[in-house]
Amino acid sequence: MYFCDVQLYFQASKMDLRTSIEECSMALHLVLNNKFSEALDLLRPWCKDSMYHALGYSSILAMQATMTFEHKDIQAGMATIKETLQTCQRFRKRNSVVESISSLMSKQSPDSLKAEEMHAEICYAECLLQKATLTFIQDENMISFIKGGIKIRTSYQIYKDCQSLLNMSQGVGGDSEAFRQFEGGVKLGIGSFNLMLSLLPARILRLLEFIGFSGNREFGLSQLRDGAGSHSLRSILCVLTLLFYHTYVSLILGKRGSIILFYSARIALLRGNFEKAQVKFQECVSVQQQWRQIHHLCYWELMWCHSFQQQWRDAYRYADLLCRESRWSKAIYVYQKAAILSMMCEEELKSSGEDVVGLFRQVEGLKQRLAGKSIPTEKFAVRKSRRYSSAVPVKLVIPALEMMYVWNGFTIVGKRADATESLLITIERAEEQLRNDPNPSEFHPDDQCLVQMLKGLCLKHLGRLLQAELCFTQVLSSEKRIRYDHYLIPFTLYELGLLYKQQGDYIKATRFIEDAKLNYKDYSMESRLHFRIHAALSSLKGSPTNSP
Template sequence: SATSMYHSLGYATICYLQASMTMERPNIQQALDATKQGLQVSQRLRRRGFVASRQPNDFTDEQCHAELCYAELLLEKAVLTFLQDENFIAFVKGGIKIRECYKAYKECWRLLHKRRWLNAELRLHFESGARIGEGAFNLLLSLLPPRLLRLLEFVGFSGDRRYGLEQVRLATELDGSVRAPLGRIILLVYHTTFAHILGAGGCDLAAVHQLLEPCLAAHPDGAMFLYFQGRQQLLSGNSHRAIQAFERSIESQTEWIQLHLVCYWELMWTQAYKADWLLAMKYAEILAKESRWSKATLVYQKAAFLYQYQNGAGTGDEGAKAATGDEEHVAGLMDKVPRLYKRIAGKSLPIEKFAMRRARRFAEQGGRLTLPGLEVVYVWNGFPLVGCEGPDVVRSFLAAVDLASDQLDRGRVTSGQGDSAQAGGS
């Protein structure tokens, strides 16, 4: 809507979610246009004047909510700017927008605590948004490397993880507020995904259960909530139930194919944790074909799982190894990785840099790598979940390590004998 800030925000947010998952340029442009229109509506309704001269009680209810919508839309536009162009200029523009967004959220925080609110319902909705903004910024910044976080704190940002989680939690407890569901999703994403993959700690499965149970009761076939249920089961060591939840999430809807890809990603890792390298490779193959995410990473992971299946112990169908034992296929995949490598604002993603280096090492070592499947599981912090799969899977991983160790020892012996023979001949 060209006049309603919340309708504009809602439409822009839907477009933003679609663009961020598809990474398709038409979707990104559509989302940018929607956020631009939403920002124009919010800007028109915001209170004018210098920040220092704007007293909290001078704001009307509409102006307060316009400030909040402006901050949310500005954050969406900043992320879309990063996605639209991968050059340094876009990186700087996005950073400036994030800084402006942060200042807008700080203004909302000031309005929440300093302004005299006469309408309790409007304050409730505003408070949920202000707390989510304050909490999400602190939470996300706390996940950055300590050196970068200290630099950002020096220029005015804050990254207190415990404080951030507390603010988002308080927002979810504001029953009836329009943004409470968003707060629940943020907490579910953090506890089920970020805390585990980034090794950030604080993965609270009890909190996940408390957040997820009412959502599943209200939306038993909700694709997103089924995904979170799968993550919950996986972190609890119930891989069979996790697979069922991910598959149900895929079957529950056909419009948002990107949610299917997220579930395929999880199914890939679930099979890798079970040492079923062939199935893990098949899911990696689906992702490499259908996803626009980091192609270099996905192709390398497909090659790593296939190589691990051909050269190490696992729990997959041993009879199929002969059918997939084409070493040239692995070599072809490894050869593609450097060509798929990308730079964003002149910088490379660490995981893509890792994939490229391993692919190059594969070529330098004559088509050999040591336990690449186990290595990518380790890189994505999957070993704690391997232990949840039971002693058989752990023994399978140990058998693969023993096999690789024996191969390395034989290689050293052969190399030593060759050097001795060469020295004797000379």
């Protein structure tokens, strides 16, 4: 049942657990059908007295705050979350001092908690995660980072306790609607935690497991699948989590809902169907006007759709929209815009009326800090843009294609031979210009290595593996000549390892990828590469070992 066409809502005169879950479910469907204001209006009257109304209301405001990064939205979200925690706390089981101490020695028995108290634990845990998220982005210091981490740890422990309670409750009141709703909440929480933690590199995961976290991917997926099929309030959230992970079979949320349109477009993009993706992203923009942040997600993807096809004028249009409308990362948006303009011919650049050098010079002043740390991609953009800070700027070589690689775009372009061939032509043109440069700058070796690495990627995706290998080895042989872009060596080792994996030489592949992992540090986007390395080595562990 869907509520996207409902204009008038029944307002309950008093609120019990079942009614609150039903109204929260109605609000969730309104959100998924782009009716955000209506959802808030439905939840607001009871958000001081009902844990589910409070949780739904704070969830919408928290989501808005994380999308806008506006200080007023973050403050409003944080204030609402604090009120929601207080509301949930009123429904949680109150322990005496003796009971609190004894609870450390044994878990609660199923019959010691009322239905409202069980649900209050789940709602409280979910709200703690919201507060942790806003804590990370509200203050730019390590203390806030630690506070957020403690809230996540507390939330996870509550979920584990609820899972223990759920296991003890099997066959005891398990047929009630309240119990099924509680079970759905546990599966969403435990499943999401296990799935997301399993994506972390092994060394980080081992540390987190030492302090009590669990990152079992298959268990997480199975919990989310069970939750998705439970017909509970949170079943749709389980489905969306699975969609976020690997585009799992979707529940029908409304054929023109912006979230489903976005996922449909993203799937088309990942398959290399850029034309279909563009249509879907544009449709996603047109179906609702309330949340501009969803538009910004689409603009980002549309910018890349056009960049993959080297339609630089169209890509520039969306980069410019992001610069003017979105506050997520001005430094990245301005750098991306300048990089795209750098790919245009002189005539197109002149008609845009933009000052490319001026844009690059803006980037450093736009850098921000989140949770007390700089954003790695922003740091990379700032470092690259410094070539324009001198009185005589040194132009970047194919900067938009370099950023395409940073955002893993070559994997997507590689699905299309025509687009890959077109990129190769552009890269070879840059290669020739560098070769014929009469006055090479101090950046010349770095630029040559960048061009060779990107050329190797194109050749690899086109199946010309021997030529690709030569490009990669040329980069590695130039390691001592590189002065600034030291990231090129570990990234090239990683790409060469993937090439050997493609050839079936798993031992050699592992050796090169391990080399990148163990022997290089303190380079740009190091953590990003370690995530890729973690995934590659995990897949190699499941591969047959070839004979020497």
